[in-house]
Amino acid sequence: MAGKVLVTGGGGYIGSHCVLELIEAGYQPVVVDNFSNAHRGEGDVPESIRRVEKLLDTSIEFHELDLLDQTGLEKLFKKAHVCLCVRVRSRPLTGCVCRVCLHASQVMQAHRVHNLVFSSSATVYGDPQHLPIDEQHPVGGCTNPYGQTKYFIEEMIKDHCKAEKDFNAVLLRYFNPIGAHSSGQIGEDPQGIPNNLLPYVAQVAIGRRKCLSVFGNDYDTIDGTGVRDYIHVVDLAKGHIAALKKLKDNCGCQVYNLGTGTGYSVLQMVKAVEKASGREISYKISPRREGDIASCYADPRLAEKELGWKAHFDLERMCEDLWRWQSMNPTGFSNGSAS
Numbered sequence: 001m002a003g004k005v006l007v008t009g010g011g012g013y014i015g016s017h018c019v020l021e022l023i024e025a026g027y028q029p030v031v032v033d034n035f036s037n038a039h040r041g042e043g044d045v046p047e048s049i050r051r052v053e054k055l056l057d058t059s060i061e062f063h064e065l066d067l068l069d070q071t072g073l074e075k076l077f078k079k080a081h082v083c084l085c086v087r088v089r090s091r092p093l094t095g096c097v098c099r100v101c102l103h104a105s106q107v108m109q110a111h112r113v114h115n116l117v118f119s120s121s122a123t124v125y126g127d128p129q130h131l132p133i134d135e136q137h138p139v140g141g142c143t144n145p146y147g148q149t150k151y152f153i154e155e156m157i158k159d160h161c162k163a164e165k166d167f168n169a170v171l172l173r174y175f176n177p178i179g180a181h182s183s184g185q186i187g188e189d190p191q192g193i194p195n196n197l198l199p200y201v202a203q204v205a206i207g208r209r210k211c212l213s214v215f216g217n218d219y220d221t222i223d224g225t226g227v228r229d230y231i232h233v234v235d236l237a238k239g240h241i242a243a244l245k246k247l248k249d250n251c252g253c254q255v256y257n258l259g260t261g262t263g264y265s266v267l268q269m270v271k272a273v274e275k276a277s278g279r280e281i282s283y284k285i286s287p288r289r290e291g292d293i294a295s296c297y298a299d300p301r302l303a304e305k306e307l308g309w310k311a312h313f314d315l316e317r318m319c320e321d322l323w324r325w326q327s328m329n330p331t332g333f334s335n336g337s338a339s
């Protein structure tokens with residue numbers, strides 16, 4: 001048994017896929033979520049976790065907890081000696097999230113939890129100075145609160161590793177996670193109107209939304225629309241398992257891109273979902289979205305070299321799995337029809 005791992009935000013889209021992969025890899029996840037972005041299922045367990053339990057015929061320890069609850073955290077860190085901080089939702093105020101991390105790091109230290117995997121983001125790179133983006137690319141140039149939050153937390157963790165020699169952290173810079181587990185049981189189910197491209201496109205395909213707004217077609221890209229590095233969420237989750245193994249080397253603080261190294265435009269993604277779903281996706285060209293950049297895609301070689309991890313699933317599989325999830329769950333977790 002590879003041991004207990006505390007997964008904060010484990011009821012959400014990426015968190016639930018990480019929980020599934022952790023169990024498959026022999027770990028025992030202890031899931032923490034405050035339901036800020038997880039659909040409450042029957043009783044007091046996120047629906048996504050209930051479905052992972054059913055998929056793997058197991059039971060998963062779950063705690064409804066806000067990371068600002070220091071007492072609650074203390075109890076948990078007595079159980080698990082590794083923390084997988086999958087999602088610290090960038091709350092309205094960056095300062096609030098940083099306070100959460102200060103709390104967590106104090107509690108971790110008090111309970112001798114010396115290992116952390118932190119879900120960071122490619123948004124810390126801001127508008128890329130060169131492409132593909134490697135881990136040496138400057139960070140901190142991001143203008144949106146989400147990217148700033150991730151950047152500030154990265155810097156706090158790096159400082160903590162310098163001050164506490166026996167503390168190890170792996171920072172995973174996610175590019176654009178999409179798709180779903182091949183069972184169609186868990187997937188992305190944003191609350192309200194989706195901010196991100198693929199859930200919005202999937203909702204147009206299923207008939208929940210009428211028309212996609214393509215935010216600008218005058219960028220310096222293959223067809224004028226934004227280019228991003230989309231990565232299958234299961235590949236991303238497996239990257240966390242590889243990161244946990246790296247921590248065993250007493251690695252200090254290491255940073256890795258989790259991307260495929262290939263960029264696709266908005267219109268290429270629309271075509272890929274049309275092919276996977278057999279549905280026409282209606283769209284209109286709209287003004288650029290403030291803060292958007294033209295292109296962003298990873299140089300993923302360092303993770304392959306040092307973690308022995310690389311993305312395996314191609315665009316066709318990402319969109320097939322996305323469509324299976326959406327077509328089996330037309331209104332997301334709330335309909336419960338796929339369980």
Ligand code: WQD
Binds near residue numbers: 122174214
């Ligand atoms: C992608 C492209 C938009 C919506 C991501 C996510 C997240 C993060 C990395 C981890 C852009 C265009 C979008 C729509 C559109 N990873 N678009 N119409 O902006 O790259 O941000 O950063 O934390 O994956 O936050 O992702 O999906 O919002 O946009 O035309 O309705 O699709 O302009 O070119 P983005 P996105």
